[in-house]
Amino acid sequence: MRSRQSSLIILKSTLGRLPSYYCEIENRAARGEEFVSATAIAESLSINPIQVRKDLASISSEPGRPNVGFRVKTLLEDLKVYLGYDQYDEAVLVGVGALGHVLLHYGGFAKYGLDIVAGFDSEPKEKKVGDKTVLPIAKLVPFLKRTHVNIGIITVPASEAQGVADMLVAGGVRAIWNFAPTTLNLPAGILVKNENLAASLAALSAELRRRR
Amino acid sequence: MRSRQSSLIILKSTLGRLPSYYCEIENRAARGEEFVSATAIAESLSINPIQVRKDLASISSEPGRPNVGFRVKTLLEDLKVYLGYDQYDEAVLVGVGALGHVLLHYGGFAKYGLDIVAGFDSEPKEKKVGDKTVLPIAKLVPFLKRTHVNIGIITVPASEAQGVADMLVAGGVRAIWNFAPTTLNLPAGILVKNENLAASLAALSAELRRRR
DNA sequence: TAGATTGTTAATCGATTAACAATC
DNA sequence: TAGATTGTTAATCGATTAACAATC
Numbered sequence: 001m002r003s004r005q006s007s008l009i010i011l012k013s014t015l016g017r018l019p020s021y022y023c024e025i026e027n028r029a030a031r032g033e034e035f036v037s038a039t040a041i042a043e044s045l046s047i048n049p050i051q052v053r054k055d056l057a058s059i060s061s062e063p064g065r066p067n068v069g070f071r072v073k074t075l076l077e078d079l080k081v082y083l084g085y086d087q088y089d090e091a092v093l094v095g096v097g098a099l100g101h102v103l104l105h106y107g108g109f110a111k112y113g114l115d116i117v118a119g120f121d122s123e124p125k126e127k128k129v130g131d132k133t134v135l136p137i138a139k140l141v142p143f144l145k146r147t148h149v150n151i152g153i154i155t156v157p158a159s160e161a162q163g164v165a166d167m168l169v170a171g172g173v174r175a176i177w178n179f180a181p182t183t184l185n186l187p188a189g190i191l192v193k194n195e196n197l198a199a200s201l202a203a204l205s206a207e208l209r210r211r212r
Numbered sequence: 213m214r215s216r217q218s219s220l221i222i223l224k225s226t227l228g229r230l231p232s233y234y235c236e237i238e239n240r241a242a243r244g245e246e247f248v249s250a251t252a253i254a255e256s257l258s259i260n261p262i263q264v265r266k267d268l269a270s271i272s273s274e275p276g277r278p279n280v281g282f283r284v285k286t287l288l289e290d291l292k293v294y295l296g297y298d299q300y301d302e303a304v305l306v307g308v309g310a311l312g313h314v315l316l317h318y319g320g321f322a323k324y325g326l327d328i329v330a331g332f333d334s335e336p337k338e339k340k341v342g343d344k345t346v347l348p349i350a351k352l353v354p355f356l357k358r359t360h361v362n363i364g365i366i367t368v369p370a371s372e373a374q375g376v377a378d379m380l381v382a383g384g385v386r387a388i389w390n391f392a393p394t395t396l397n398l399p400a401g402i403l404v405k406n407e408n409l410a411a412s413l414a415a416l417s418a419e420l421r422r423r424r
Numbered sequence: 425t426a427g428a429t430t431g432t433t434a435a436t437c438g439a440t441t442a443a444c445a446a447t448c
Numbered sequence: 449t450a451g452a453t454t455g456t457t458a459a460t461c462g463a464t465t466a467a468c469a470a471t472c
Binding site for chain 2: 087099106109185191194195196
């Protein structure tokens with residue numbers, strides 16, 4: 001068995017750390033562990049044990065048992081509720097290129113209660129991609145108005161992202177997950193999460209260089 | 213023109229915010245703007261102007277001019293250097309499934325000085341995917357030892373991620389970008405960035421619900 | 425000149441870490 | 449009992465925000 005894991009980067013604030021606890025605890029549940037201590041989780045994730053202890057104390061519905069730790073089953077359930085993984089939510093995806101395709105078919109969303117209900121693309125002909133329907137972009141706004149889906153995923157090129165964002169907002173979307181490397185200009189109250197994959201890798205590369 | 217953009221989430225600490233400044237300033241450069249004020253950037257990104265001002269002051273090689281702002285060209289160059297976008301770095305990718313395919317062909321990395329030099333897959337036959345070579349996994353460790361690539365990207369299923377991580381480390385990789393939804397057990401000193409796309413979307417969905 | 429914007433110092437705020445008694 | 453682990457209070461640390469004089 002290896003000594004310690006490297007430090008994970010960018011795990012700021014309780015809410016930011018909880019998903020990684022969930023993942024780690026799930027692994028342990030799969031291995032059949034019944035109890036887990038904050039110390040053990042901290043060890044696996046190489047973060048401060050006091051921090052984990054405090055985080056778990058703040059979300060656990062059941063107190064941890066000294067010298068034993070927390071019941072894995074309870075902890076998983078609590079985290080699931082706290083992180084909203086038990087709540088079903090829907091999204092639409094705009095831009096069925098290579099990345100769009102992958103997300104549209106990614107099986108991992110279901111576990112988090114998420115479903116991408118339809119894809120939209122500039123191609124004027126409706127089609128099926130696996131079990132998902134891809135509709136022409138002209139149908140986006142009416143679709144949103146009818147279904148009240150409130151999350152939009154943007155996987156179009158940067159040059160078209162703003163136009164798509166405007167349509168999403170016009171349709172009533174409240175949150176946008178934006179994979180186009182551009183800043184969107186949106187009315188107040190719309191939640192945006194920018195996902196710049198290239199910049200993420202660059203940050204890892206830069207951090208590595210910094211450590212030398 | 214719209215009033216204000218919504219608040220972007222998860223932009224903690226100077227280093228975390230700089231990439232979004234870069235993106236925004238680049239947009240402005242493309243529009244031909246020669247100067248930009250911290251206030252204007254803050255407005256577009258809907259974050260606190262004092263914070264932007266301080267961040268820019270800390271990385272700019274040239275002082276900002278009162279009543280004018282910062283020279284766009286200088287700022288872009290400074291950010292590029294600071295974020296390491298001017299430094300060339302290489303990575304290998306393991307797991308040429310749907311997501312692996314997309315990353316292997318993603319054109320956006322070049323702009324950040326990054327290149328995925330080869331893909332590896334369990335399929336025993338070498339092949340070409342676009343201009344990239346995909347080699348059988350058995351060749352991974354020798355390849356790494358020969359080329360000294362120090363970043364590995366994991367896009368295999370969760371069940372195989374640990375095995376792949378072990379090989380990457382054996383080959384001398386120093387940083388891992390992990391798309392498998394699992395916690396990797398690694399020796400100290402290896403930098404890991406976990407990218408759980410489903411959990412990211414779930415966090416957005418939960419945040420949206422929280423705001424109601 | 426008035427207004428916008430800067431750089432910087434001080435104040436506030438929140439998050440992380442330390443300390444320690446209590447418990448199994 | 450000794451050792452591991454908990455929950456919680458206090459101390460530390462760092463990041464954000466406010467304030468303000470200086471400048472164009």
